[in-house]
Amino acid sequence: MSSLFEKTFPYGSLLESTTVIRNYASEHKGLGVIACVAVVFGLGPTLRKRFFAWFNNRVTKMKNEEYEALKRGAFADLATQKSSDPEFQKANGLRILEIGVGSGTNFSFYPDGSHLTVVDPNPYFADYYYENKKKFPNIKAETVIVSYGEDMDMVESNSVDAVVVTLVLCSVKDIAKVISQIKRVLVPGGRFYFIEHIQEWDRSSHGYRWILQHILTWFKIWPFLFEGCNLNRNPLPFIQSVGFSDVQYERLYAPMPAKVFMIASPHLKGIATK
Template identity: 35%
Template structure:
């Protein structure tokens, strides 16, 4: 019965989003989403999300400087930089390599870079997290990935690349929305919205159990917590937050 209700409500949501489905069928939605809609949406939502999550992010990144190499300057790779939502939380002098698959975040990214002159921006790579071949082995003190693993093709392959580019003792920071408890109403609505949400928001998956991938990856130590974020009227309130050491 529950599955039947989910399917019925899914169809209702899909009917409401029918114009987007038609644009997708015609091959129009995907380029429009990547070039215009998604960058605009991310830029607008970043300020609100950072306001709600400022304390959490400060707590998450508070020990980042401890992982700096002998030079005292932290070398950091950010996967899925987007508009640079995390820049303000990084320590002064941090040397950053930015990566993303979407070059259309440039307006918001340039603004964030200009506002965070305490950082040293090294280069921007157009590359998926699963294939960071332009980054050398054991070359990074830290890797950061926030609200990205929901939409990658393979979480496991991203984590393999993270482990490759991190030096021994380096750290991987993560903050991701994940599947809610399977017995909760939140999970019920995640199941309802899943197909349409993924289409509208550039491949974002609502029901990934990302903590399992992290726990199974070959990190020497992992500190992970499940939290609820006050993103009211959305299906992305369930998050995981923490860091893992190579």
């Protein structure tokens, strides 16, 4: 861990202060997270991107078994889906595009023999991504594109069997554009798998959460701390209106790794078929 950390923060005093915070964070998860993100205010845009990559990788490792179970359920159909390409069918693999891949948290859900193309605009995730990828030699991931989900013209139309997006649509600049790109690149019958945190839907039971989500987002506090993440979005209408032949979805409260993240517990998961 320390070598990865030092690679991300090769700056003397910054390293010392963030090391203190890192140690504190491992002992007091919730408070440590708050202390950690407080540092972000002192960083410029590039360092913030680096910090976010490091921070996100840490939080991802904190996610518990229940969250993994949620993902397993959401991605179960990947194992039974058949590629439209005869070569991939023979190998029981799929051509998968993952948008906003970050440090690569979904490899374990992909069928052996699959070919993965990934897109992410933040190049500072690369070290974490390649480190994780080493554990999954069964997945071929030759194409890594540093770009936005809105600008994926380099990915051919009707060329992938599945598109996977987890915790990304909260941050994109134009949800409608990303969703229409997803539909464009999927083969007919291809599937879009999504897991996203969304705006609180039950205001009578969780009104305080709805209010906090809006305040933190309107005043740009959460987006500033978490690289453009908005707490008050609902991508479902965009997914339902782009022309998929079928959209299956479920709203649920996801288990979070620390209390401070309960604000992002309302989740949407589902599969849209082209």
